[in-house]
Amino acid sequence: MTAPVLRWGVMGPGWIAQRFVEALIENTTQQVVAVGSRSAQRADDFARRMGVEAAHGSYESLLADPLVEIVYVSTPHPQHHRCALDAIAAGKHVLIEKPLGINASQAREVFTAAQNAGVFAGEAMWTRFLPKFDALGQILADGLLGEIRTVAADHGEFFTTDHRIYDTALAGGPMLDLGTYPIAFAYWTLGHVATVSAIGQPANDELNGQVSATLGHVGGSQSLVHTTILSNTPTTAFVAGEDAYLELPGPFYQPGPFRLVPRTGDVLVHDEEPGTHTDGLHFSAVDAARRIAAGAADSGVHPAADVIETLDVMDRIRAQVGIVFPGE
Template sequence: MTDDNGALRWGVLGTGGIAHSFMEGLRATPTARVTAVGSRTRERSQEFAAAWGIPRAHGSYTDLAADPEVDVVYVASPHPWHHPHALLCLNAGKHVLVEKPMAMNAFQVSEMTAAAADNGVFLMEAMWTRFLPAHRLARELIADGAIGELRQISAEFGVNAPYDPDHRLFNADLGGGALLDLGVYPLMLASWYLGELTLVGATRRLSPDHMVDTHTTMLVRGEQGATATLSCASLTALPDRAVLAGTEGRVELPLFWAATDLVLHREGREPETFHRPFRANGYEYEAEEVARCVAAGLSQSPDMPWDESLRLAVLTDRVRDMGGLVYSAPTVKAVPL
């Protein structure tokens, strides 16, 4: 299911800001061709299609999922609807790349991976940070023992957004909160390096209406005893830096979630700086991973497998449980398919 040149035929579900960002990266991916877009209204779909030169514009997500000219769908809707929209596409026989977080809770993630398995199609959470060249290099350096034994990780991601209870970041009906939107990045980083994580503790600050978190800090422990301190915030600008410290040095990643640079500090040596720029905006690398896996007949990526998405969802569930925040189905507004 590719075009005559071997390129995957992509459909884009959703027309918000993240969909535009993904399109910029996809445009730099030779193994991709965007054939269709779907939105809640034909007008929005047509506007997006005109902006990016996409030949087919659907006025519903159901029509996009049924489009025979689409091989893989990028689900870019707000995260409360990742679950129904991904299921719609998976059950239509489409491969799916779904924005992070994969779903609102671990149960939904389990249903999505089961649907992918039942339909024999590929599914991946769009954790684009894992596929960036700077992070690939950091992994190689640490695996080669450049900093000795990894003992401690610190990572934080925070923005100082204006408070608006109707905005996606602060609206519980839209799955708001710093944890789900931003906290998945430091959690992902810790899980990537430390394996199965145990949540030792978490603390949070709530929004003025007490409906979502605006600042959450977590302490976790990895399989071998290494620890990580992780923070996210929606009303406070944080340094957005990650530090991976070992027995013989450390790796620092400025703007770690979108890293193009890293600094290696080793005992007795001058710091070494490495620059790994994007070809476009960084989203191209996860798209290439989808193409590689589909071409190889894989149902999941070895670098972002289903069990990793489930582990992250379980962790965010536990952090939210500590604060008594529950996103139940009746509180999430329905969106037409």
């Protein structure tokens, strides 16, 4: 509520865009002033439904709107790169839905373009900006777990074949939609990844359906990451150290509680009501607003280096499993 106010334009008014705008309206003083769609009808519908003043029937028209200061890119994964580069070329700041690109090379290009243009670029990996993750970050920084040895994180969700996650042209499969959460979590807690050992299982003749990977981190710690579109899974995570472990019930990537279980002594509980997207998508937006007011090029909470490294780990997993996205 106290963050500097930005005037936002939404590019790609789909499922997540609606939740993002709802979260801004409910929890912030940010202004969503425009929406851009490939269809004038869809832009009008979204604008009417969400109380947004300007409806643009093309992304070009959205980018030409002088009122828009920052573009929230909520198109499918393979479109993020082009949409972000176009917005940056138009002189707009950008907050891009996760994953920022389909691979590390696209992410590098977007951050370099933003830096050269003197605008902010960030990935809306909302989990990292939640108050729950601020608390987790303080526990890790204070060393309450002792030497951390192991992380496990999972994100599985069953989808029917009519969902865009089954569309190979939209870089479907679990990796970019779901796998990005456990992999970003493993990198955040244990740092650089030295070795990758991964296996996959197809969903059909064209598409990967599930991936399990063991990551060896620099220094010797290990993480186990799993993602699937073939089943619902508990979507839990743990971080285990010599002195204690952190237990995150599912969905670990959303607002909610967690426990710190020491080897000896009392269990500590972070007692937070479980929440959904509307309760949490705004934190990355207000982080962007604060960084932009401070003249920063990227987020200090989820900086360019973390976005690129997470995508790089996904690239290495995909190389072993044989997942190739359109245009690669």
